[in-house]
Structure formats: structure tokens, C-alpha cells
Amino acid sequence: MTGVVKRIGFGGHGRAIAFFVVPFGVLFTLFYLVPIGYAVVQSLYTVERTGTFGPAREVFGGLVQYRRVFSDVPFWESVLRVLAFGVVQVPVMLGLALLLALLLDSGLVRGRRFFRLAFFVPYAVPGVIAAIMWGFLYSPNLSPFTALTANVDLLSADLVLWAMANVVTWVYVGYNMLIIYSALLAIPAEVYEAARLDGAGHFRTAWSIKIPLVMPAIVLTTVFSIIGTLQLLAEPQVFRSFSSAVSSTYTPNLTVYSTSSVPNFQLAAAFSVVLALATFALSFTFLKFTQRRGER
Amino acid sequence: MLVMGVCTVYFLVPIWWLFVGSSKSRAQFTGTAPLWFADFDLAGNVRELLAYRDGVFLRWMVNSLAYTGGSALLGTLLAAMCGYALAKYRFPGRETLFNVVLGGVLVPATALALPLFLLFSRVEATNTFWSVFLPSLVNPFGVYLARIYAAASVPDELLEAARIDGSGEVRSFFTVSVRLMFPALVTIFLFHFVAVWNNFLLPLIMLGDERLFPVTLGLYSWNTQVNQLPELRGLVIVGALLSIAPLVVAFLFLQRFWRSGLGAGAVK
Numbered sequence: 001m002t003g004v005v006k007r008i009g010f011g012g013h014g015r016a017i018a019f020f021v022v023p024f025g026v027l028f029t030l031f032y033l034v035p036i037g038y039a040v041v042q043s044l045y046t047v048e049r050t051g052t053f054g055p056a057r058e059v060f061g062g063l064v065q066y067r068r069v070f071s072d073v074p075f076w077e078s079v080l081r082v083l084a085f086g087v088v089q090v091p092v093m094l095g096l097a098l099l100l101a102l103l104l105d106s107g108l109v110r111g112r113r114f115f116r117l118a119f120f121v122p123y124a125v126p127g128v129i130a131a132i133m134w135g136f137l138y139s140p141n142l143s144p145f146t147a148l149t150a151n152v153d154l155l156s157a158d159l160v161l162w163a164m165a166n167v168v169t170w171v172y173v174g175y176n177m178l179i180i181y182s183a184l185l186a187i188p189a190e191v192y193e194a195a196r197l198d199g200a201g202h203f204r205t206a207w208s209i210k211i212p213l214v215m216p217a218i219v220l221t222t223v224f225s226i227i228g229t230l231q232l233l234a235e236p237q238v239f240r241s242f243s244s245a246v247s248s249t250y251t252p253n254l255t256v257y258s259t260s261s262v263p264n265f266q267l268a269a270a271f272s273v274v275l276a277l278a279t280f281a282l283s284f285t286f287l288k289f290t291q292r293r294g295e296r
Numbered sequence: 297m298l299v300m301g302v303c304t305v306y307f308l309v310p311i312w313w314l315f316v317g318s319s320k321s322r323a324q325f326t327g328t329a330p331l332w333f334a335d336f337d338l339a340g341n342v343r344e345l346l347a348y349r350d351g352v353f354l355r356w357m358v359n360s361l362a363y364t365g366g367s368a369l370l371g372t373l374l375a376a377m378c379g380y381a382l383a384k385y386r387f388p389g390r391e392t393l394f395n396v397v398l399g400g401v402l403v404p405a406t407a408l409a410l411p412l413f414l415l416f417s418r419v420e421a422t423n424t425f426w427s428v429f430l431p432s433l434v435n436p437f438g439v440y441l442a443r444i445y446a447a448a449s450v451p452d453e454l455l456e457a458a459r460i461d462g463s464g465e466v467r468s469f470f471t472v473s474v475r476l477m478f479p480a481l482v483t484i485f486l487f488h489f490v491a492v493w494n495n496f497l498l499p500l501i502m503l504g505d506e507r508l509f510p511v512t513l514g515l516y517s518w519n520t521q522v523n524q525l526p527e528l529r530g531l532v533i534v535g536a537l538l539s540i541a542p543l544v545v546a547f548l549f550l551q552r553f554w555r556s557g558l559g560a561g562a563v564k
Contacts, residue, residue, distance in 0.1 A: 010385070010387045011386060016464070016466055017387050020380060020381035020466075023374050024434070031430065032400050032403065035408050036407075038414065042411065108297070110297075115300050118304045118308055119303060121547070122311070124540055124546075125311075128496050128512045128515065132519050135519075136529075137310060144313055231405070233496060241520045265410070273407075276407035279407070280402050
């Protein structure tokens with residue numbers, strides 16, 4: 001009898017479960033679910049004025065804001081820009097992270113502790129500070145690399161996106177490396193034993209055994225990187241004071257920010273809803289895609 | 297080995313440059329070799345920074361500590377409790393709850409910042425400490441990690457034994473489970489800390505009063521004024537060094553926990 005009750009109820013621990021779950025649940029609802037709902041509702045409204053200076057009032061506008069979002073050319077240019085950024089930066093960053101993790105794990109390198117820390121230190125630097133630092137490093141009159149910056153303007157319209165890609169890479173390689181490296185450490189020694197008996201060398205072991213086994217970690221880091229790329233904000237916002245090439249609509253998030261400070265909250269809300277859906281869809285598709293492949 | 301050397305240079309030179317730059321006077325900053333010291337006057341520069349505008353920089357540092365340290369500590373506890381319940385109890389709606397929280401991981405924080413601002417302005421609570429602190433408490437990824445760790449590191453038999461000894465569920469959590477989950481909790485804490493520490497948009501949108509800024513926003517606001525007030529450039533550089541130093545030191549001390557914890561999160 002008690003077994004049945006347990007299966008459908010709280011197993012007699014209802015109060016304890018409530019104690020554990022409710023505090024987080026309330027905050028999650030207040031600061032995640034409610035804002036998302038509110039943004040969706042806001043995005044369905046539009047502000048009307050009677051005359052040019054008349055009082056503003058909100059009226060239900062249906063999908064008017066979304067029509068504006070979809071016909072907003074600078075916004076879609078900024079979307080393409082961060083996609084180009086992500087397509088280049090994410091593989092470069094994760095490739096480098098994987099390479100460094102494999103090297104650390106291979107036993108070929110001395111001073112592992114030192115290198116692990118050296119690569120990880122930039123992660124302690126918040127995006128804003130990193131962008132300010134690199135902004136100075138790129139500036140022709142301050143940079144220690146004058147030979148480079150005198151000839152190539154890293155802050156020009158053509159290059160500034162990649163200058164930012166470098167900042168993001170610099171900050172996050174070590175973090176991603178550490179996640180992959182931890183996954184490598186978790187591989188049981190017997191697997192290597194078997195590989196050695198089969199006569200596999202360092203490269204062969206890395207390629208056929210290590211990389212497939214750390215695939216879940218690589219997938220995880222990729223999803224985080226995709227989310228991060230679409231959220232690009234601090235770096236371009238900081239670079240606006242170093243380079244005139246970065247406009248107030250340079251990335252989707254900058255667009256949201258500058259639209260909300262105009263202020264046009266309804267349109268900004270529509271932008272953020274579209275952006276959140278896009279991020280969600282992209283990460284989700286990637287997860288599903290890699291899971292399907294893993295199940296073969 | 298060559299790869300490692302090149303990468304070390306790549307990762308450390310900017311920080312080295314920041315350190316060297318922080319030790320120079322304004323004239324020497326542009327006039328001398330950027331990667332080596334001139335007259336070493338870090339202390340003088342720090343004094344100037346701390347005195348500037350009634351020591352607002354120190355206030356920013358304290359704010360940052362309160363925002364990030366406070367919300368990471370409390371947020372880790374809340375996430376741990378929720379993740380623990382998800383791992384150790386069967387109750388109706390458990391999977392739904394977990395999936396909703398997991399969906400929360402994928403929602404970009406920046407998409408939340410704007411509606412949060414609007415909601416806080418409805419209750420006239422923008423430009424307050426709480427408008428940044430409270431939303432920072434929520435850490436869905438922490439719940440996800442806590443569930444994995446609790447499932448892996450807290451054996452059911454032990455909880456059963458505690459029950460037989462007459463320990464309540466809540467007491468078992470604080471006396472037995474928290475101890476077993478401790479390395480994991482450190483990891484969740486660090487993740488949370490870095491996420492809040494890096495969150496730029498929320499304070500940027502919420503705060504107007506300079507005295508409430510976290511240090512990142514403060515340095516950002518100085519940096520935007522460098523063109524009008526060139527003396528700020530030196531202060532930004534010294535400030536950047538001082539702001540990252542505590543975290544670098546914390547990383548050095550806590551790295552053991554990072555590794556063991558990260559592994560468990562990544563493998564599952």
C-alpha cells in the first residue's frame with residue numbers, strides 16, 4: 001500500500017521537497033519565466049500618439065513589431081555578421097582548445113601545471129576589461145606591436161570584427177581547454193592499454209580514441225560558444241570607443257540595447273524575442289544533430 | 297612544446313603589458329618600451345586611482361564583491377538544493393521542472409535583461425542594488441550540475457541510514473549531502489561567480505548611479521570618457537589590473553576543485 005502511495009505522491013517527503021525546490025522555483029519564475037512572458041506580451045504592443053506631441057498610449061498591434069524586425073535591414077546585417085564571426089571564431093577557438101588539451105594529456109609536455117594555469121588565466125578577465133585591454137593593444141600609438149599596428153589598422157571596418165574575435169578567443173580558449181582536458185582525464189587507463197597493444201601511436205590514439213570519447217565535452221563547449229556568439233555585446237560596445245567602424249547596431253544585442261534606449265521598448269522586446277528564439281533553435285538543433293550522429 | 301610556448305606568450309603577454317603599463321607614469325606610458333618597466337611606480341598609480349573622485353574605484357570593487365560573491369554564494373545554495381531534490385526524490389512534475397530549468401540554460405541572459413528592466417521600472421526599483429543582485433541569484437545551469445553531482449556522489453543508502461537514525465531530510469542535506477557534494481559546489485560557485493562577474497548588460501541597463509556600479513561597468517564608463525579626459529587612460533589601466541588580480545589569485549588557489557568538478561559536468 002505504501003509503495004503505491006510513494007509512486008504517485010511525494011513519498012512522504014513533500015515538505016522537504018518543497019523546502020529544497022520552492023526558493024529556486026520562485027526566483028526562477030520571477031526572473032526567468034515572467035520576464036520572458038512579459039517580453040512576448042510587450043512585443044505585441046505598439047505605441048500610438050495623437051498628433052506629433054500628443055500623449056502616447058499603448059495599443060495592441062499584433063505582429064506589427066515583428067514585421068518591423070523582419071524588414072529591418074541593419075538588424076539582419078548584424079545577424080549575418082555574428083554568424084560569420086561564429087563560423088570562424090568558434091571552430092578556431094575550440095580547435096585550439098582541443099589541440100592544447102590533447103597536448104597537455106599526451107605526456108609529451110613538461111610543466112603541465114604551469115601551462116594549464118597560463119592558458120586559463122585570461123578566463124579571469126571579464127569581457128569588458130579584456131576588450132579595453134586589447135583595444136589599447138590594437139591602438140597604433142599605444143600598442144607594443146607597433147610594427148604590426150603601424151601597417152595594419154586592426155580597428156578598421158574590415159578588420160575590427162576579427163580583432164574582436166581575437167579578444168573572445170583569448171578569453172575563452174583556456175576555459176574550453178579545461179573542460180575538454182577534464183574529459184580526457186576521465187578516460188579509463190584500460191582503453192589506452194588496449195590501444196597500445198594494437199600498436200597505436202600518439203596521433204592515432206588521439207584521433208581514434210581520445211577525440212571520439214571527449215565528443216560530449218566538445219558538444220557542450222560548442223553549444224556554450226554558440227550562445228556566447230549570439231550574445232556578443234560587451235566587446236563591440238567597448239570597441240565603439242576605439243573604432244568608428246562599430247555602429248550602434250553592429251551586433252544583434254547592440255541593436256536591442258540601442259533600440260531600448262531610444263526608447264522603443266516594444267520593438268526592442270520583439271528583437272529580443274526573435275534573438276532568444278534563434279539562440280534556442282540553434283543550440284537545440286546542434287544538440288539534436290550531434291545526438292543523432294552519436295547514436296549511429 | 298613549441299605550440300605550448302607560443303600559446304603561453306599569446307595568453308600572458310597582454311597581462312604582462314597591463315602589469316608593466318600600470319607601473320608607469322603618463323609620460324613614460326607612450327615614451328618607453330611598452331613591454332618593459334621604466335620607473336616602477338605602481339604604488340603611486342594605485343594611490344592616484346584610489347583617490348580619484350573620492351575613491352569611487354574602491355566602492356566599485358566592493359560593489360562587485362557584493363554582487364558577484366553574494367549572489368554566487370546564495371545562488372549556489374539555492375541551485376544545489378533544487379538539483380539535489382531533483383536527483384534524490386521522485387515527485388510529480390519532477391521531469392517537467394527539470395526540462396523547464398534546462399530550457400532556461402539556453403535562454404541568453406541578454407534577452408532577459410531588457411524585460412527585467414521594464415518589470416523593475418514598473419515597481420520603480422531600477423537603479424538599486426537589488427535590481428542587479430536578485431536576478432543574478434538564478435542559476436539554471438547550477439541546478440543541472442547539482443543534479444548530476446548529487447546523483448553521482450550522494451548514495452541513497454547513506455540517506456536511508458540517516459533516516460533510520462532519525463535525521464530529517466533537510467538536516468541530512470546540510471550535514472551529510474552538502475559535504476559529499478562540496479567539490480561540486482565549489483565548481484558551481486565558480487561558474488556562477490564568473491557568469492555574474494562577466495554580466496555587463498544587466499548593470500548597464502539597470503544602473504544610473506555611479507556609486508552602485510560594479511567595477512566592470514565603472515571602468516567601461518571611464519574608458520568611454522578617455523577622449524575628453526586623457527588622464528583617465530592611466531587610471532583605466534591600473535584599475536583593470538587591480539580588478540582582475542583577485543580573481544586570478546582565486547583561480548590559482550581553487551584550480552584543484554575546478555578540474556575535478558568540471559570533469560564530472562562535462563562527461564555526463
